[in-house]
Amino acid sequence: MRTALLVAALTAAAVVVVAPSASAATAYHVDCAATTGGNGTQSSPWNSLDQVNATTFGPGDQLLFKRGATCTGRLIGTGSGTASAPIRVGAYGTGTARPVINGAGALSAVYLKDVSHWTLNDLRVTNPSGTRAERNGVRVETASADAKAGIVIDGLEVDNVAGWGDKTGTNAAWFSRSSGIMVLGAATAGPINGISIVNNHVHDTGGGGIKISNKPSAYHTSVRIADNRIISAGGDGIVVHGSDAPLVERNRADNLGGGAYPFVAGNFAGMWPINSRNPVFQFNEVTRSYPSIFDSTAWDCDGGIVGTCTYQYNFSAGNAGGFHLGCQTCTSFPNYKAKEVIRYNVSQDDCRAAWVSGSNGPVELHNNTFYCAGNPIDFTLPNGTGATTSIRNNIFVAAHGSFPTAAGVTYDNNLYWGGVTPPSGDTNAVTGDPALAYPGGSGSGFNSVDGYKLRTGSPALGAGAVLAGAGSRDYFGAAVPKADGTVNIGADNGSGVGAHTYPNLKAAFNNTGISKDVNPAIGGFSLSGRSYSSDALAAAGFKTGPVTANGVTFQWTQQYYGFPDNVKAAGQKITLSGSGTAVAFLGAAGYGTQSGTGTVTYTDGTTSTYTLSFTDWWASSPIAGNQVAATLAYHNKAPTTYNNPATGRDEQDVRLFQTSVPITAGKAVASITLPNVGGPLAGAGLHVFAMTVV
Template identity: 35%
Template structure:
């Protein structure tokens, strides 16, 4: 199962970096073959070495084109910049599909090194940089130092492989790096897309900055945090990486989407994860697939995702995680001394058969984890929460935890639980949840909710929920959502926004207040569909009734949830005395919760009606909860 394709939010940014045409009156194309000798850079007599290209000062709109199938040894480090309207383009020419190869051979710090240049597009290249022994080195490095702002970089359809950089995080397949110490510097406008990185030690695709100091990062020196903006990593494949797959550092509003990361953390003895962010604000990590991340012996991480220390307001959404040895998610706000992290949101993700733990909790001030599906098979020992150092204040809402294994929960009071489904195994450490469901959520193909699922319409509302589910369907802002990653139920927020005219319709007062109830009726936790309490009535006949205030000539919907304790028993909800014939929803006759509703219109002079929950037949009990009367 692949991540679900969504709207590409970066089209406008990427398009802004690629002009329709360069300025033909000043721009020049330089051709490079790297076979033969000499040449003046024309297509008829191409350059034969990277040294010839490096000696140029490129102008806006210039192109450096490498012959397809050619192999150039050494490093490409061009001089001169483009403009927003006319970037410098480095790419390929010729027939066929073979890429031109730039082979650093371990003799250069980076196979391609864009240093203190701006407005560049690099596409269609193959880059390697493998030496006889491991040392700090990179495949493609975009670096700026002490220039203030570097703008306009597009890396598209580039293949980077075989970079033996040892076990240092300064060695990368592709890195977007800010260095220097004298002038605060950042990037504005970087897109790395549709590229592949593999066989690299230690890091895959990352950003980095020397301008990273702020208190939330645990830095006690004078603050100099200077975040890069408009950074996008999109549609890349990163695999066979010694350490981390994709890392976003010191960024504000970055987007990491539609990437596949797998078989990473396979050689480094350090702590590594698949896709993560640190010391950043507002990073959105979405529509990615991360799988088969290793957790090497003696290490802590190995998770698909990580919100590390120094983050504020990071969002992980619509991602697919599976078979990662270290688990699904790491919160590591307390991993950096006095550092912290706050406001992390994890929503509408799917985790299947991840190892070790679903959440490794090592510090977070105010996280939300909602509307995710976590699936663990019968042989799983994966913990749902493994508590580490520091406090991890997290609210779990509307999640479906489909756990057939033996893993449990730690963390205690740091975690708040609202309307989650706990299905399968129930360890002693399973947390209390006032609206807990342990019923089978009836997950179907793609972990959607089947018809009749008790997870439908029983979630708790979450403000600012992103507006869509894992599959791209809308989710309610006002109506009660479905639990899990799939919003199967239809909803009308405009209707739900109207007040419920039934008093104590959810029975959460713990009493039948507002209802006329006889001796055969009681409010009890055993009858709760959601929340803590519901109404139990039986044996038949047993009826609870309530008069509601209505408006003449107005249409209303009466809805509610019901079930019975035994076969042969029937429970109904209905309304009478409103100026029309008495109407009832279809009777509830099964032991599973189901919803029912009726629509009615008041008479010309009627200002009230009588609603009821009525166990009308059988020797068992009827259970009624979440009764709602709303104007249409």
């Protein structure tokens, strides 16, 4: 009897031990290159998405795809994890190639619907098709009424998604639901608490990069979109819809509207919220957006915003629509007249600096640095009954443009230079060169924002007003106010930096003299926004790398058209090495033949002077000492129809010229100081695209 009871007890104990093991987290392996489908172990992996999609996953499970293998079809995740034991989708195996999920034209390549606590990591997700439609790379959807939580999309490459590019017409709604990464909520669905989209590389995705689209029954919470690269997406960079206090930070978006599936029609913008509460966008970068009907700005505070829309510590450059759009009245959502706080941002050649109209919500535009080398600076601001627009402590550098004055618009303590006149209400205006370190500098092919620090002796140092609620830091991390209690004008609250010596010509680029034919609006060789065509230059042999003109070989470092690509000579000292008898230049003049004197410094400390002269780029024949390096049958200008780049082509031919200046034979060159002809802003002057010692 005792023996039977002991056996029964041991059997029961065995059941208690075995049961948890049976429900323990499991690692499932998938190798779609395997010839047969196994049981999901690493030694016998599944070989199809059908096996994956037939499985309901649970807390702590891992779904691991083999590196270097491609699964074609749609990955549909079923089941939920927990906060402490999320379901993780990732990679296994050796090598650096990510496993690929290729949707092959499905609605999405990866689909998570009504699930919680999923983490996607280290995959390449692609969804190409010869026909564009509503389409995503990754699609997370909430449709049921219960709340969800814990969606993490981290470290993916999402590319070549054939999403819809037309925000007009019958299928306009497809555009808002097309992007590389999408979170979509039905109006009656439960919200998601915890959306983290970080460290992803999204490129060539129709409709846009990353979107949270539509507001569910309540705001999503704990939303963070950070450290993503969005390159050549055919629409919006980042859109945040229906979220409470979303944080969008340290993302980079470039060449929006272009890529494999380009924007077609309607409007898009860089990074923006809609129908959300207290959104914050900080430390982001948006550059070179294509034209659309009206928008194409880097930033936009859109409809249905509650509380405060904050843009701080961001950089933008060369966007066809400019810097900021306040469009709270542009949608069917209610206009809650949210406050717009725009502070400590740097804007380069985004000369429609702000278009904020109709909302009459308070706007605080302070401590920003606006640098417009070519195009006029332009503002539209709320005014009239109920408007409170405060424009304080900003640097405005532009050759031309104006500032609106009206009831409800206040200017104070701004700095104006380059050709713009302070509005009459700015009684504490500062005028004069702000002595920016090296504005427009592009040492690595993209902008070096350190160029917008203030040099020692700048009139902007300590000249700003101390503002309540201004934040505790500037763009570069310096404290606000400084230890002595003062505040600078502009985005830099430091104590000033020394004079800058450029390590090479490319680092000194400060003018955007070349534009792509598909995006002509961002050129600025002249004050009217005209520029050389990159396509016409390429046809003439001027492509990235060595180019030879009249027997002299130059390095053509121009590559990312829409960023500065030449030096408008303003006395820059540039490191240059070599020995010979001359320095050869590729360049041209603007507004007639131009000439100026510069200095060559040799390694032994001696110097020699030279005179550099260039022919006007429109001239049909060169002046004495110049030779034609390239003749282009047309050039680009600002489009007459905003979103039709073909209207930005001018059939007037233009030329690039070559010349040389003598140097002391037998001595090694250490640096060259360019002439100071007309200053750095577009207008009369000399433009240098390349140089070399010969």
